[in-house]
Every structure is written in structure tokens, then in C-alpha cells.
Amino acid sequence: MTHRSPASRTLEVKALARVEGEGAMFVEIRDGAVHDVQLRIYEPPRFFEAFLRGRSYTEPPDITARICGICPVAYQMSAVQAIEAACGITVDGALRDLRLLLYFGEWIESHALHVYMLHAPDFLGYESAIALAADHRPIVERGLALKKTGNDLVDVIGGRAVHPRQCARRWLLPGADQARAAAPVREPPAGA
Amino acid sequence: MPTKRELQPLSESLRRARDAAHATVTWVAGFDFPDFEHDHELVALRHPEEYAILDGRLVSTLGLDAGPDEYEGHFAEEHVERSTALHSRILERGHYLAGPLARYSLNSDKLAPVAREAAAEAGLGTECRNPFRSIVVRSVEILHACDEALRVIERYEPPGSPAVEVAPRAGAGCGWSEAPRGLLWHRYELDAAGVIQDARIVPPTSQNQPTIEHDLWHFVESHLHLDDDELRIRCEQAIRNYDPCISCATHFLDLVVERS
Incomplete structure (x- = not known):
């Protein structure tokens, strides 16, 4: 779930604990700088x-x-x-x-x-x-x-x-x- | 309707809760907080006499001052590319923060004295912009709620009538209040018989979503020296700072944000 190299790595939590509902976190670091941050919410819509x-x-x-x-x-x-x-x-x-x-x-x-x-x-x-x-x-x-x-x-x-x-x-x-x-x-x- | 006597047992447990809340403020104030502050626009209801919870004008640190009917003139929800999620933003200015930090920073002068004193003892100034300290602000708000509830029970006299007649009429109406996680705005459009023609609900978590990601981005940027496990744990904590209620953010299907 976590990969490491000197300056590039991704951190991912597929199911966040201790929050109300279902969500995931994704962070990507490339060449020593933040490249992407996502709070993914995959709980279906409720209409x-x-x-x-x-x-x-x-x-x-x-x-x-x-x-x-x-x-x-x-x-x-x-x-x-x-x-x-x-x-x-x-x-x-x-x-x-x-x-x-x-x-x-x-x-x-x-x-x-x-x-x-x-x-x-x-x-x-x-x-x-x-x-x-x-x-x-x-x-x-x-x-x-x-x-x-x-x-x-x-x-x-x-x-x-x-x-x-x-x-x-x-x-x-x-x-x-x-x-x-x-x-x-x-x-x-x-x-x- | 509850009689005055029926509320008395609540007063007893609220007095104990007020002590427990005070102890809670002291307990969490002793935690270690990362040195991390933000400069988001803070948005919360403000009431002339109360630490706003049920109603008030919507104000912000950048001069917003609006009534519930004006919400749509100041805020927009937009689709984000590669996502069906809606992001709230203040028109012309962008992301903002609702919830305990915003309420405290805009209304700390309206807290019950016991809560204001506990906040000062806990090292909070008149505003708080470190999201990791939101746990202290929530604890101060528990103390405030216990104390105010006691005050309301003391002055309570059962209303003369349990109901006021509400006849339906054609038109639209907006209402809001301060949910534990921040501003919650509703709008309904009715026909003359009171049948709902249209409904809109904007929950706090969808308002704070862009801000949570903004914070995560900057937190990671300033903590790249941490090893993977420590950084991941801290990022999860940074999300929990906002007490996100994902089930409330009814619009979201999948949220992905890319910034370059």
C-alpha cells in the first residue's frame, strides 16, 4: 500500500477509519514535490x-x-x-x-x-x-x-x-x- | 411538551457533564499539535446574542454578511473534472472553511463565560487557525453547550400552545443552522397545497471538501521529511481534523482532484 523511493512515493489508504462514511485517501509525491492529493469518496449518492x-x-x-x-x-x-x-x-x-x-x-x-x-x-x-x-x-x-x-x-x-x-x-x-x-x-x- | 419538572433530571446530568467537558478541554489541550496554520476564509453563522447554532446571519473573515435567501448569490457548487462530486465555493474567492474553527474564530466573544475561560486556559486565542487544534475547539463547544442548555432549562416555561399553525403557500424558503460539522443550508419550493416542487441541501462536508484537500496538500508539502508510515498516519489525522461526514455529502460519487 505504500511505495518508497528517494524522491517519489505514493501513500494510499483505501478505507479511512474513524470517519463517518466510506472514503479513501491518495497522495502522490514526485521528484520531491507533491504531485496529487485526493480524498476519494466512493459511497454511492443517496438522491x-x-x-x-x-x-x-x-x-x-x-x-x-x-x-x-x-x-x-x-x-x-x-x-x-x-x-x-x-x-x-x-x-x-x-x-x-x-x-x-x-x-x-x-x-x-x-x-x-x-x-x-x-x-x-x-x-x-x-x-x-x-x-x-x-x-x-x-x-x-x-x-x-x-x-x-x-x-x-x-x-x-x-x-x-x-x-x-x-x-x-x-x-x-x-x-x-x-x-x-x-x-x-x-x-x-x-x-x- | 415537557414540563419544567421533567427537565430537572437533565439539569443534574448536565451539571456533571459540564464538569466532564471542562476536564475534556484540559485533557485535549495537553496533546501535541503540529505547527500548521491556514489562512482559509472562515464562514459561520453569527447571532447578536448567542454563539450561533440555530439561526443568524452568515458572516466570514473576508466580510461576507448574508441571510439564508442570499446563499445562492454568494456560493456555487460545481462539478470537478473526472468526478460527479460537487464542490462548494464562494463566488469570486474560492474555497472556504465551515465548522468549529470558523465558528470559534468568528464568535468566540459569544461563548458562555465558563467556555471562554476554559478556552483561554487551553491556550486558544480569540481565533484558531490550526486544524489539528479543532479537537480543543470541539471540547470548548461541548462545555458551552452544557452550560447554555442549563441556562435554557432554568428559564424554560412550557409554551402556551404546543403548535403554531403553519398554512402552506406557494413559494420558496431557505433555512440554515450550525450542524456540529458546520453550516447546513436547505431550500424548498412549495406549491399552494404545500407539495414540494424542488429541494436543495448543502451539507457541511461538501463545503469543506476542497479545503480538506487544500490542507492535505500543504501538510504533505511541509512534512516530506516524515517516513511513509508517519506521513500516512498524519494525513489521516489531518482529514479527521474536519470530522468529515461522508454519508451526509449526498452528492458525492467519487471525488478526484488534480492540481498542477
């Missing part, structure tokens, strides 16, 4: 924008949340605000506070995951958080406890820890249930 067409305006928060299991709230919050802008609505006060709490929960769980599980092993010379835990168990446990606090916040405010649903159904995308009943569009498949 979310295409299959949102024809759906009800109440559905993007639930559908786009499925783009990411780590930051579903970000998709819900950007989606819900875009739709409210289209409909001329601004949400503030206590409902906005609930959105903030939900989002803080996501920042805590997502950042704790990256700091402790994905990034810290690089700085400490470990190949994974599992290996890190063998030598530094209390530290990794602290990271897991932090992540759980973030997940609990999303759970209590959003109804469940991943892909929360309350925000779209009841509190935070107001009127969603009535609009769903009235909109002349197909229902999403179960679990969508």
Missing part, C-alpha cells in the same frame, strides 16, 4: 433531494434527518426553518428554546463522539478508542458519559435519542399533523 419532490411540506424534517444518524437534529432544524420561511412563519419564545435544547444535545453527543472515539486516538498513538480504553479506561468512560448526556437531552426533548420525531410531529413543526391529513400526497413508507 434525497430528488425524492423529496412530490412530498408534503411537513415531511422534510423526518426525511432529511435520515441523512445522518449523528446529526439528525441539524437536518431537522435547517429543514423546519426553511419551510417556515416559505410559509412566512417565525417560531420564537419557549418553542425556540426547545429547539435550542435539542440542538445542544446533538452538539454534545456528536462532538463527544468525535473528540473521544474518532480523533483523540490519533494524538495518543492508538489505533482506536477500544485500544485507548485498555490503557485509559476512566477517560473513555468520561467520554461515553458525556455522549450519553447529549443523547438523553435529545431523547427527552425529541422523543428518542436518534432521529427524534417529536420536533416534526408535535411541538416544533407546528400544525404538522393537521397539514399531513390535508395534503394530497402519498404517505411515506413505514419507518421513513
Whole structure:
């Protein structure tokens, strides 16, 4: 996977570890200078924008949340605000506070995951958080406890820890249930 | 809707989390960081009172100041040769960086005091341009989120109504927020019945993709003395600095960039 000569070499990692999704890295050095750098992303496209067409305006928060299991709230919050802008609505006060709490929960769980599980092993010379835990168990446990606090916040405010649903159904995308009943569009498949 | 009492157990665990977050900042601040800085244009939301997360104006270190409807007038996504991937760029200026380093550098004055103090103790100035130190900035943001969540729970009173009526109307709307990895912009076009005619989503990882490669290029250039294994490990770390979410970058099929 790695070739060496005095001034020319290529470095290649075919499947990057500790990133969300599937990607590869390719670096080529020729005659002592960088010749090529590529971050190759070979995960197939997912066509979310295409299959949102024809759906009800109440559905993007639930559908786009499925783009990411780590930051579903970000998709819900950007989606819900875009739709409210289209409909001329601004949400503030206590409902906005609930959105903030939900989002803080996501920042805590997502950042704790990256700091402790994905990034810290690089700085400490470990190949994974599992290996890190063998030598530094209390530290990794602290990271897991932090992540759980973030997940609990999303759970209590959003109804469940991943892909929360309350925000779209009841509190935070107001009127969603009535609009769903009235909109002349197909229902999403179960679990969508 | 949650009652005030239902949120109380969260306050208890958030107080413990705030201590753990503080300890996290101290822990990661002690790591060794390569001497590596960049001068990318930094792009993040800015809110008049808050360290922007949910909404705000989009600002940059080079003077950008835009609302969500103006996004398409300032940014373009383009196909890169030999690839179906889309690369975001600021019109006229090129690549830019979104995410924790941009947020921190543009908004450190809006952090909760406890997070601002921890950042200073960790050796961060008012801005941070070393991507390897993003782990410190993320830890500061965890601390900020714990502290702010506690503040919001304290002032929380259940809203009078759990819902505000949203009647559909024909037209387009744009919205954005600060995902953990950076700006996430959505645009929807609706007909009068609320059926979606068009949708556009620009996730943070596709915005940062050109910048990640830019950094990799310059990192390799300045670390050619490292042996292959060490250089490869450092390059992987340089990619992880951005916490890329490849599954979010829904447009990508295969990304290849060549520069000569």
C-alpha cells in the first residue's frame, strides 16, 4: 500500500477509519514535490433531494434527518426553518428554546463522539478508542458519559435519542399533523 | 411538551457533564499539535446574542454578511473534472472553511463565560487557525453547550400552545443552522397545497471538501521529511481534523482532484 523511493512515493489508504462514511485517501509525491492529493469518496449518492419532490411540506424534517444518524437534529432544524420561511412563519419564545435544547444535545453527543472515539486516538498513538480504553479506561468512560448526556437531552426533548420525531410531529413543526391529513400526497413508507 | 419538572433530571446530568467537558478541554489541550496554520476564509453563522447554532446571519473573515435567501448569490457548487462530486465555493474567492474553527474564530466573544475561560486556559486565542487544534475547539463547544442548555432549562416555561399553525403557500424558503460539522443550508419550493416542487441541501462536508484537500496538500508539502508510515498516519489525522461526514455529502460519487 505504500511505495518508497528517494524522491517519489505514493501513500494510499483505501478505507479511512474513524470517519463517518466510506472514503479513501491518495497522495502522490514526485521528484520531491507533491504531485496529487485526493480524498476519494466512493459511497454511492443517496438522491434525497430528488425524492423529496412530490412530498408534503411537513415531511422534510423526518426525511432529511435520515441523512445522518449523528446529526439528525441539524437536518431537522435547517429543514423546519426553511419551510417556515416559505410559509412566512417565525417560531420564537419557549418553542425556540426547545429547539435550542435539542440542538445542544446533538452538539454534545456528536462532538463527544468525535473528540473521544474518532480523533483523540490519533494524538495518543492508538489505533482506536477500544485500544485507548485498555490503557485509559476512566477517560473513555468520561467520554461515553458525556455522549450519553447529549443523547438523553435529545431523547427527552425529541422523543428518542436518534432521529427524534417529536420536533416534526408535535411541538416544533407546528400544525404538522393537521397539514399531513390535508395534503394530497402519498404517505411515506413505514419507518421513513 | 415537557414540563419544567421533567427537565430537572437533565439539569443534574448536565451539571456533571459540564464538569466532564471542562476536564475534556484540559485533557485535549495537553496533546501535541503540529505547527500548521491556514489562512482559509472562515464562514459561520453569527447571532447578536448567542454563539450561533440555530439561526443568524452568515458572516466570514473576508466580510461576507448574508441571510439564508442570499446563499445562492454568494456560493456555487460545481462539478470537478473526472468526478460527479460537487464542490462548494464562494463566488469570486474560492474555497472556504465551515465548522468549529470558523465558528470559534468568528464568535468566540459569544461563548458562555465558563467556555471562554476554559478556552483561554487551553491556550486558544480569540481565533484558531490550526486544524489539528479543532479537537480543543470541539471540547470548548461541548462545555458551552452544557452550560447554555442549563441556562435554557432554568428559564424554560412550557409554551402556551404546543403548535403554531403553519398554512402552506406557494413559494420558496431557505433555512440554515450550525450542524456540529458546520453550516447546513436547505431550500424548498412549495406549491399552494404545500407539495414540494424542488429541494436543495448543502451539507457541511461538501463545503469543506476542497479545503480538506487544500490542507492535505500543504501538510504533505511541509512534512516530506516524515517516513511513509508517519506521513500516512498524519494525513489521516489531518482529514479527521474536519470530522468529515461522508454519508451526509449526498452528492458525492467519487471525488478526484488534480492540481498542477
